Amino acid sequence: MLKRIFSTLLLISVLSACGSTSPTAASPAQTEPATWWNEAVFYEIFVRSFYDTDGNGIGDFNGIAQKLDYLESLGITAIWLMPIHPSPSYHGYDVTDYYAVNPEYGTMDDFKNLLAEAHKRDIRIIIDLVLNHTSSQHPWFAEANSNPNSKYHDYYIWSETGEGDGGWHQGNQGYYFGLFWEGMPDLNYNNPEVTTDMLKVTGFWLTDIGVDGFRVDAAKHLIEVDGKRENTPATHEWFKGFYESYKQQNPQAYTVGEVFGAGSSVIKSYTGDQLDQIFNFEMSNGFVNSVNGGANSGITSAFKFAFQDMPDFNYATFLTNHDQNRVMSVFNGDTDKAKTAATLLLTSTGTPFIYFGEEIGMTGKKPDEDIRLPMQWSSSENAGFTIGLPWRAVNAEYETVNVEAQVENPDSLLHHYQTLIQLRKDHPALLSGNATLIETENTALFALLRQTTDENILIVVNLGDKSISDYALSLEKNLLADGSLTVSSLLDPIQAQPLKTKNGQFKDYKPVDEVPPYQTYIFQIK
């Protein structure tokens, strides 16, 4: 049934695309392979908090456009914008109009200008797509709630009694389902008209406006079946049709799904024919916990799950996002830990996403507003974010923690991010190579071999605050040429011992006698 609905919808969307206006600006490098996201470095932006150009205390599209030079110098190649649509909330995850932009952020022309300016710099932009629910103030819901005979009544999910596992909220007649809260009524995707309407939305943004894809919010919650509210077969089926549809609208379009908590086995169930990538929470927790605990078990087990279920490493990675305490707060302000976690993120497999401000070590703990505070650009008033009154007070740390100060300091976290992003882009083995865990015989030491057919890179990371001399690296798979191989450091000017291999393997190798606390070595092996 679903399949037939989607094939009809596909035809409609292809036909309507023919008559639509051409995109604002061509996406960069249309001739590239259809998997540009595998070589991207993403940057997540909360528009309200990035940069305010008109003094109303709210970040705007023009503000992001003005800061594109900064983002280009950081080295990122793609941006995810958190919701940009009109919404009664400050965060925007309850949308009232999917075809418009939030007037607090600017006009549609401002947005198109941002998109064109980004594309000029070969930076792609994806936007948040909130499929699971609308705002309770969306006109569909207003009509559904006031008139049970309206066609929009069946756009939502209703119960006469509201009994069950929660999530039911009293409407004008009966109860409606809203998993997250009463202001976010869930859409009813068992109604094909809802699917038709939301596919029109994706077509509008991909074809008429020209965005490069979507971050799909709350993907696992789309369709409830018999009280099951996560990852149902109906949800997977729906995304298969969705995939066909948006790839028809734009074959280069990219989607990354938020399946909160997903590890490799769940990611596997969504990728290939439903969404292009899913955020790998297992890997991200591995990065953060391994650095915080000074032990490699977290990241090692995340990699083992990836080898088992996602051996092509086609997933998205991050340290923390807008729903979690900022990683610098998790590390209690320890810059060494922040640098080490960034190293793991930017030398590992998967497409890395950096949360705005992470690159300068902004702190922030829940409530949510405080993990989404204004960007700290300088030590001037309001962190240089606005000349007006910021929508929420900036973090008091801004006088020392800000972009301006870190640009001037070659040892800063910002420079560390810049260096590693550049290194990743310069070395195909880091960008998209295979990965193999290297035995270290010391739990505080993590080592990984990244490889393409032309390049071998060995990453060695001391996760702890103590120097390590008691260690030995071993590889028990035939993955290298035989002989005495040259090992050269790509970052620090240090001398490494040559690597003796036999049957493509090595045993008890020590490139250096001692690895200092939180030190990372990135070696090229030739």
Ligand SMILES: [Ca+2]
């Ligand atoms: Ca503004």
Ligand SMILES: [Ca+2]
């Ligand atoms: Ca739902």
